Amino acid sequence: MTTQLTKPVTKPAAKPSAKVHKPGTKKSTTIVVTGILVVAALYFLAPVYWVLVASTKSTADLFSTNGFAFAANFNLWNNLSQVLSYDNGIFVRWFLNSILYAGIGALLATYIAAAGGYALAKYQFRGNNLVFGIILGGVLVPGTATALPLFLLFSQMGLANTYWSVLLPSLVSPFGLFLCRIYAQATVDPALLEAARLDGAGEIRIFHTVGLRVLTPALVTVFLFQLVGVWNNYFLPLVMLSDTKLYPVTLGLNTWLSQVNRLPEFYQLTTGGVLLSIIPLAIAMVVLQRFWRGGLTEGSVK
CATH class of the missing domain: 1.10.3720.10 (MetI-like)
Structure with missing residues (x-):
């Protein structure tokens, strides 16, 4: 009676998979794009914010306070009423x-x-x-x-x-x-x-x-x-x-x-x-x- 020896089957070692790069996921690219979008948003929104702030001021406050800061006296409703x-x-x-x-x-x-x-x-x-x-x-x-x-x-x-x-x-x-x-x-x-x-x-x-x-x-x-x-x-x-x-x-x-x-x-x-x-x-x-x-x-x- 003979016994037949079988070699164990070994699976080939899996090759390390290449890292898949998704577009837009690079950190430097994300930072640059976000920075550009923030600058563009500020460019378009800053004049609107200035108008909103300026409309709450009297004529004296327009020239005596910071253009992007509200004055102590909130004069919006009076201004709109006069308009x-x-x-x-x-x-x-x-x-x-x-x-x-x-x-x-x-x-x-x-x-x-x-x-x-x-x-x-x-x-x-x-x-x-x-x-x-x-x-x-x-x-x-x-x-x-x-x-x-x-x-x-x-x-x-x-x-x-x-x-x-x-x-x-x-x-x-x-x-x-x-x-x-x-x-x-x-x-x-x-x-x-x-x-x-x-x-x-x-x-x-x-x-x-x-x-x-x-x-x-x-x-x-x-x-x-x-x-x-x-x-x-x-x-x-x-x-x-x-x-x-x-x-x-x-x-x-x-x-x-x-x-x-x-x-x-x-x-x-x-x-x-x-x-x-x-x-x-x-x-x-x-x-x-x-x-x-x-x-x-x-x-x-x-």
Whole structure:
């Protein structure tokens, strides 16, 4: 009887696994990126904080205390009360004018940009690229270069010094049309449009029920850019308007600021007015940012 000896099976020693490096986990990179973001945040938030602090001070405290420190006397509510009541509430009129110019102007400009961008992206016709190139050239033209020709044109039409002289130019957004065209090309599936056509939907209905829904993130971006641009616009109303009752907030506050040498109390009126003027933009950014953020990350995870 023989016994068969078997050699024990030994497993090969496991090789040490290479350390997997995840992007953004390097300590030096994290420190540098965080430092840059902190500096950028301070750059954008410091003026807002200064306005908030300055609006709580009287004219004397503005020049006798640190600009970034609150004064002993909290004068915010008194300042805001004076802003809203001065000259029979002219600031309220300016504020409503800005809402009209920026709100309605941005809304209609967004719709026009969406319709034009969608048409250029999804309909092929002769001269398509030429039209898009001309519109794209409008992005390169600054608004200050067209203000004087627009004034001469509106003067001949009898529209100067009216609401229309500021509202009509606000309806045009070459950048918005460019963005909507690019976004429509990337996100609006032709098969989806064909399916809607097979169901008997017309082109106008397809645009409103399918196109606008898909373009929502781009529309929010266009609306925010146009809202901020029109709200902060100063040169066009300066050229177009001579009646103070038609002024937007930007032009009205500059009118107050120009009188501080004669009447120093306009300092606190101006700072209080600036604080009130940034509230609508802050609300719009907070409310609409979720649509914006969703559009930026769309398609990143499937």
